[in-house]
Amino acid sequence: MPNTSTRPKRGRRNRRVPREDPARNELVSRSLESAQQCLFNQDYGTAFVHYLLVLNLAPVLKDFASESFRFTLFKWADELDSLGRIQDLFDCYEQALELFPTDEVIINSMGEHLFRMGFRDEAAGHFHKALKLKPDYPEAKENFYRVANWLVERWHFLMLNDRRRNHKYQQAIQKAVEGGCNTVLDIGTGTGILGMCAKKAGAAEVYACELSKTMYELACEVVTANGMNGRIKILHMKSLEMEVPKDIPKRVSLVVTETVDAGLFGEGIIESLIHAWNHLLLPPQSTQDPSRPPSQAGRVIPAGATVFGMAVQCLEIRRHHRLCVSEIGGLATAAAGELHSPVSCSSEDDSTEPYTTERLSRLPGGYTPLTEPFNALDIDFNNVQELEGLCSREVSRVRLPVTGEGLLDALAVWFQLHLDQQSSLSTGPKEDTCWEQAIYPVQTPHNFPLRPGDELIVEISCRDAYLRLCSVAVARDGREFRLDDCLDPDKPRNNPGPSGNPNPSLNAEAELCSALACLGTEQSSGPRDYTMLECAEMALLNNQPYHDSFRRALAKLITNLKDARSVQGPSQGQGLEVMPLTDPPSGPMDPGPDPFYVLDVSEGFSVLSLMAASQGQVKAYSSVEKTQHQAVLRRLARANGVPEEALEFWLNQVEDEQAVLQRPSREKLWSAIILDCVETCGLVRQKLMEKATLARCLLEDGGQIFPERIVLYGMLVESDTLLLESAVQGQEPTLGFNIAPFINQFTVPVHVFLDLSTLQCRHLSDSVELFILDLMNTNANYTNRDVKVQASASGRVTAVPFWYQIHLNEEISLSTFNQDSHWKQAAVVLHQPLAVREGDWVRLAVTLQKSSISISASIEEEAGETGTVDSVRVR
Numbered sequence: 002m003p004n005t006s007t008r009p010k011r012g013r014r015n016r017r018v019p020r021e022d023p024a025r026n027e028l029v030s031r032s033l034e035s036a037q038q039c040l041f042n043q044d045y046g047t048a049f050v051h052y053l054l055v056l057n058l059a060p061v062l063k064d065f066a067s068e069s070f071r072f073t074l075f076k077w078a079d080e081l082d083s084l085g086r087i088q089d090l091f092d093c094y095e096q097a098l099e100l101f102p103t104d105e106v107i108i109n110s111m112g113e114h115l116f117r118m119g120f121r122d123e124a125a126g127h128f129h130k131a132l133k134l135k136p137d138y139p140e141a142k143e144n145f146y147r148v149a150n151w152l153v154e155r156w157h158f159l160m161l162n163d164r165r166r167n168h169k170y171q172q173a174i175q176k177a178v179e180g181g182c183n184t185v186l187d188i189g190t191g192t193g194i195l196g197m198c199a200k201k202a203g204a205a206e207v208y209a210c211e212l213s214k215t216m217y218e219l220a221c222e223v224v225t226a227n228g229m230n231g232r233i234k235i236l237h238m239k240s241l242e243m244e245v246p247k248d249i250p251k252r253v254s255l256v257v258t259e260t261v262d263a264g265l266f267g268e269g270i271i272e273s274l275i276h277a278w279n280h281l282l283l284p285p286q287s288t289q290d291p292s293r294p295p296s297q298a299g300r301v302i303p304a305g306a307t308v309f310g311m312a313v314q315c316l317e318i319r320r321h322h323r324l325c326v327s328e329i330g331g332l333a334t335a336a337a338g339e340l341h342s343p344v345s346c347s348s349e350d351d352s353t354e355p356y357t358t359e360r361l362s363r364l365p366g367g368y369t370p371l372t373e374p375f376n377a378l379d380i381d382f383n384n385v386q387e388l389e390g391l392c393s394r395e396v397s398r399v400r401l402p403v404t405g406e407g408l409l410d411a412l413a414v415w416f417q418l419h420l421d422q423q424s425s426l427s428t429g430p431k432e433d434t435c436w437e438q439a440i441y442p443v444q445t446p447h448n449f450p451l452r453p454g455d456e457l458i459v460e461i462s463c464r465d466a467y468l469r470l471c472s473v474a475v476a477r478d479g480r481e482f483r484l485d486d487c488l489d490p491d492k493p494r495n496n497p498g499p500s501g502n503p504n505p506s507l508n509a510e511a512e513l514c515s516a517l518a519c520l521g522t523e524q525s526s527g528p529r530d531y532t533m534l535e536c537a538e539m540a541l542l543n544n545q546p547y548h549d550s551f552r553r554a555l556a557k558l559i560t561n562l563k564d565a566r567s568v569q570g571p572s573q574g575q576g577l578e579v580m581p582l583t584d585p586p587s588g589p590m591d592p593g594p595d596p597f598y599v600l601d602v603s604e605g606f607s608v609l610s611l612m613a614a615s616q617g618q619v620k621a622y623s624s625v626e627k628t629q630h631q632a633v634l635r636r637l638a639r640a641n642g643v644p645e646e647a648l649e650f651w652l653n654q655v656e657d658e659q660a661v662l663q664r665p666s667r668e669k670l671w672s673a674i675i676l677d678c679v680e681t682c683g684l685v686r687q688k689l690m691e692k693a694t695l696a697r698c699l700l701e702d703g704g705q706i707f708p709e710r711i712v713l714y715g716m717l718v719e720s721d722t723l724l725l726e727s728a729v730q731g732q733e734p735t736l737g738f739n740i741a742p743f744i745n746q747f748t749v750p751v752h753v754f755l756d757l758s759t760l761q762c763r764h765l766s767d768s769v770e771l772f773i774l775d776l777m778n779t780n781a782n783y784t785n786r787d788v789k790v791q792a793s794a795s796g797r798v799t800a801v802p803f804w805y806q807i808h809l810n811e812e813i814s815l816s817t818f819n820q821d822s823h824w825k826q827a828a829v830v831l832h833q834p835l836a837v838r839e840g841d842w843v844r845l846a847v848t849l850q851k852s853s854i855s856i857s858a859s860i861e862e863e864a865g866e867t868g869t870v871d872s873v874r875v876r
Contacts, residue, residue: 029055040072052066053096056070063100078110091111094110105134109131109141112131121148140853152215152216173420173424174302181294184254185207191220192223194740204255207234221235252282252283256281256282258274261418263415277301283299304420306418307376309375309376309415311414313410320543322344323443329542330548332615334637339532343536346470360430362431372405377399392463409449417429445485449484459471532633538606550809553813555599555612555616598673601675602677620647625650625652670700673700682753684753690776708815710773711807713847715771715801717764718802723799723828724799728832729745752830758818760802765793792838794839800828804817805817843858
């Protein structure tokens with residue numbers, strides 16, 4: 002029984018209710034009123050300070066003021082960003098997070114600022130935290146997917162799924178360790194797989210280094226999960242910064258690495274290995290002292306490489322790197338000057354990249370070899386003197402017999418990686434490999450047809466530790482003609498369009514003969530004058546159906562507006578106020594006193610504004626920003642008879658680039674606004690519908706947004722390729738190591754930059770309309786739609802590729818899925834493949850939220866029930 006002699010415990014006293022502090026309440030009330038007034042006056046900095054005071058003094062008001070506080074924070078942060086006050090910006094976010102530490106919207110917004118400023122690892126942490134707080138938060142999910150592509154590039158998945166590559170590396174490492182190389186350094190460890198191979202083979206000491214913070218943390222998790230924590234030392238640093246004994250206790254006997262890209266040297270393997278031989282590796286085995294044991298000598302895996310090249314004709318490469326058309330939307334292009342992509346081996350500009358990468362086997366339209374493969378370079382990674390002398394090697398010339406007929410578009414390059422004396426890996430275009438090939442496009446001012454019997458002269462160098470291959474000349478009939486000399490401007494130039502016959506015609510042969518007649522064997526006296534455009538911008542310029550469709554749609558709109566004005570008389574208050582011209586109108590293209598106003602807000606370089614100006618009685622505004630690009634448009638305008646006052650550059654007049662969509666003046670409105678709706682990668686542009694809503698408010702009566710609507714189409718496919726490129730498929734390809742759960746955290750369910758025409762896949766359904774985005778009619782839009790798709794064949798649905806039909810008006814439309822398109826396609830990749838039989842119905846639930854489209858897939862069961870299979874978002 003209870004101890005009755007125990008003194009009763011003192012009861013808990015009631016807590017004293019805090020007294021009201023009138024002065025404090027008055028300060029809170031006045032500060033809140035001041036915050037709201039400053040907010041109304043758009044004085045966001047002062048409003049933010051008042052809100053901080055209010056919420057620190059009266060936390061009970063957090064729920065009441067949270068929305069206004071967020072709005073004020075975001076507006077003030079944008080102002081600080083525009084002023085370059087970056088530290089103040091982040092101080093404001095830190096203060097906000099002290100008040101709202103679990104506010105996913107503020108956390109996500111801070112991540113967006115971090116990402117824009119290049120702090121990708123930190124941004125990823127904020128997006129991930131926001132998703133943990135609210136897993137269905139679409140903005141954070143979209144941002145995390147976007148940053149995941151930067152932090153863990155997609156080739157990691159392909160490489161880890163390449164069991165043949167992984168197994169060959171494992172064999173070479175095991176042979177070296179068993180041969181006596183018992184101390185190992187893995188440079189650029191990635192997920193840590195090569196270091197784990199060394200430890201599993203019996204190496205006494207294994208070290209690894211990784212520069213990327215994300216990959217370093219990932220490798221630490223993987224090593225721990227595979228029971229090697231403490232047995233492999235992973236360093237978060239560049240190998241170039243490592244020292245003995247500061248970072249590792251002694252020199253190692255084996256370095257393993259795969260810091261190579263499609264062009265072999267692009268990830269800095271030469272510099273890394275020179276530093277390793279001089280500071281981290283034991284001296285190599287010497288022929289003068291063959292008795293020295295392997296544990297006391299250094300070596301590298303891979304031991305070396307052989308680089309191969311081949312000249313090719315390829316329409317897809319050509320149209321992404323140089324101008325292929327003589328007119329664009331009715332505008333002659335000769336006055337534009339030489340336009341080409343920033344991918345060039347030219348010695349005139351060190352800012353250019355020497356090569357790009359492509360998987361030749363998946364290029365639309367394929368490619369035609371013009372020469373046999375040739376040996377471009379041999380390199381021994383175990384010879385430090387050879388590595389150190391690579392960049393100072395004299396430029397070598399090779400003469401390649403031409404074996405095929407066609408236009409010279411590029412040199413395709415691949416290599417054979419010699420892991421040791423017995424084992425090697427090839428990245429060739431005919432190999433089943435995770436590697437792409439390096440592409441060195443030919444940047445000549447004219448098309449150059451080759452024929453059997455010619456010799457192509459190629460220069461090979463390693464300037465700046467990049468392998469550079471440059472096609473410089475053609476030898477024909479005992480004479481040598483340089484490719485970089487220009488055609489005689491008085492002679493006709495024939496530019497076959499991208500969709501024309503890719504084989505050199507009689508006209509192309511006549512062009513070459515004309516060119517050869519005016520070319521000399523000596524280099525031109527001065528540097529070539531050219532303008533660089535991004536590869537996607539070059540492909541856009543070469544897209545003739547795109548520009549022809551816009552020309553017809555613009556012409557129809559202007560004609561309709563002219564007819565309406567002729568009936569109603571000159572409109573009052575419509576269009577932009579124009580200063581009186583000093584000269585009388587010079588012709589039909591002159592905008593005149595009461596023009597129509599067209600705004601083109603396309604991303605990057607666009608000639609649509611100039612096409613609009615060429616319609617006559619139009620004053621067009623371009624959003625082209627770069628001075629050099631504006632100069633190209635001005636030259637084209639002069640050459641095509643477009644008056645100077647008919648074309649202006651909108652960003653030169655807008656103070657805030659974030660507010661591009663605004664009235665041309667206080668009283669006037671636009672006749673047409675051209676929006677850039679679909680990104681080249683195949684996704685709808687962010688905030689498209691919000692921009693369309695604003696644009697509609699800025700149109701005059703009868704004005705139009707181009708395009709007026711977008712229709713999303715898709716189909717069901719079975720594609721193992723998409724699975725391998727999207728996630729690591731279990732432990733079998735990674736040699737039994739548990740890697741997949743960790744790297745698959747960075748899986749992005751939407752595969753972009755896809756060429757559906759060459760994708761290895763089986764179509765399991767016909768194409769079907771999935772969704773409509775109406776930019777001109779808000780009432781026609783919806784947020785959810787269920788689409789039933791019938792399987793036309795049995796198989797496993799692994800993905801839903803999609804593309805768009807872009808309707809400029811009721812009669813004219815463009816597809817992003819055709820051979821002339823500058824757009825690629827995209828695909829939703831299902832996390833779990835869905836087994837279907839021919840005739841089954843699959844339900845796709847499509848949802849739109851802030852221009853972000855989500856798709857969930859489920860199969861219709863016989864009993865009428867549905868089983869959800871997947872749910873992902875498509876921006």
